């Protein structure tokens with residue numbers, strides 16, 4: 218067993234060795250420009266389209282509805298900026314939630330400088346958006362609803378299907394940031410009814426710096442960049458073939474193993490929680506186990522400062538805090554704040570996230586390491 222034990226899969230995942238093997242030839246040998254007309258170029262075009270199919274299959278989209286991007290941040294920027302600029306004749310109002318990732322909140326904030334108005338919906342104590350709040354927030358000038366599929370800090374899954382019915386009924390586009398969900402839970406874009414959906418490769422065992430945006434057929438969005446006509450002109454720039462191959466392979470592996478990976482993430486999280494509850498008193502479980510990603514556990518240890526805990530166990534187990542520490546000042550996470558969590562609980566919250574490689578042995582070790590550290594600090 219290699220130490221420290223990695224239990225921060227929501228931050229990023231290691232690259233699957235099969236993904237590495239698949240991409241190596243495209244780094245070492247197959248260097249042709251996919252836009253070239255001779256064979257080493259043309260073949261890479263075919264390779265990209267194979268990857269497009271692999272990504273599409275994972276989320277039940279059509280291949281032509283997938284555009285490759287540099288990751289979750291770009292996909293969110295493109296979906297939000299692109300759709301509201303294209304739809305500005307309808308109006309300049311956007312509905313989002315108060316627990317989105319900065320790759321959504323900061324896009325929305327920036328748009329306010331250019332005349333857009335944002336409604337930030339509240340969430341309940343479990344971090345869930347109430348669909349009826351979405352409905353009440355709709356105005357004649359609402360052009361976009363953007364609500365994440367699942368939350369990166371606490372794992373809450375949002376009622377996207379219910380929200381999409383409201384969006385459709387009111388003829389408003391719906392985007393969902395599914396960076397944390399794709400590969401962990403079943404996503405069927407047709408069944409949940411989204412118009413735009415963001416994917417981040419490094420959350421599903423592909424490398425960092427690659428992602429995809431699902432754009433439902435017929436949905437018109439403005440480009441972020443202009444250049445030559447790659448990606449049907451939607452996202453120009455010579456394609457990052459090796460990374461695209463990697464994302465395709467990662468999606469294929471995720472499609473073929475979705476149930477087994479779900480089970481492993483769920484079981485290891487359950488074992489971890491049971492072990493911690495057995496060893497320690499005064500634990501507050503923030504994650505709603507019944508409506509969350511299978512791997513995510515946000516948990517507070519009463520009166521233990523989260524940064525002190527993660528630093529103390531840093532050589533044994535890698536987990537993250539629910540707050541950011543800048544120059545010694547602890548800033549409470551906006552997600553926990555939006556859930557109306559009191560400051561002390563928020564400051565003692567850690568996020569533990571398991572992955573497809575997490576083993577029972579690692580969990581046994583983590584339970585002991587975390588419990589010992591908490592008892593030491595108590």
Ligand SMILES: Cc1ncc(COP(=O)(O)O)c(C=O)c1O
Nearest residue numbers: 288289290318320369396397417
């Ligand atoms: C929910 C969510 N959205 C977007 C992103 C950004 O993705 P990327 O790191 O690929 O830009 C992340 C990454 O942490 C995330 O968790």
